[in-house]
Amino acid sequence: MHHRYICYMKYSDYKKLLKSHTLRITDCRIDVLERFYNTTHALSFKNLEDALPDYDRVTLYRTLHSFIEKGLLHRIPSDDGFASYGLCRDECNDASHHHDHVHFKCNVCGHIECLPAYHVPKVELPGYEVEEQNLIVNGVCKICQKRFQGQREMLSNL
Numbered sequence: 001m002h003h004r005y006i007c008y009m010k011y012s013d014y015k016k017l018l019k020s021h022t023l024r025i026t027d028c029r030i031d032v033l034e035r036f037y038n039t040t041h042a043l044s045f046k047n048l049e050d051a052l053p054d055y056d057r058v059t060l061y062r063t064l065h066s067f068i069e070k071g072l073l074h075r076i077p078s079d080d081g082f083a084s085y086g087l088c089r090d091e092c093n094d095a096s097h098h099h100d101h102v103h104f105k106c107n108v109c110g111h112i113e114c115l116p117a118y119h120v121p122k123v124e125l126p127g128y129e130v131e132e133q134n135l136i137v138n139g140v141c142k143i144c145q146k147r148f149q150g151q152r153e154m155l156s157n158l
Helices: 011-020 027-037 045-051 057-069 142-156
Strands: 073-076 084-087 101-106 112-119 136-139
Touching (some): 011 027, 027 045, 027 057, 027 084, 057 073, 084 112
Parallel strands (some): 101 136
Antiparallel strands (some): 073 084, 101 112
């Protein structure tokens, strides 16, 4: 989702997307998809729970799980113990996920972005079977940098 533009889709587009991934069309699934397509960063379960209070926790967890299974979302582990979820790229499906990209976590706002232009090199470990590898880079995102730059300039003028 690096520099991903917010993609406003029509209800019919969400229905087509669910059908193409052999998922039943439900209001919850459409609402969750809409949240992901209308943001530029990964979302946590808490983000979804806060944004979609009409759905209970079990329904939201099942929706996330089915989206991961079908290749619509991928799970992004976090150092705080709470995963976030990002949109999958076109090459993901229910048979396999391809997420060999870097994730960036902002230390200021906490947002996590997928950076598909930056690939994680495949690590070969003799005697081990690597099933998944993740790379999360921490720092300050461009938005927070701009915000701080404006504050610094204002303070220096005092």
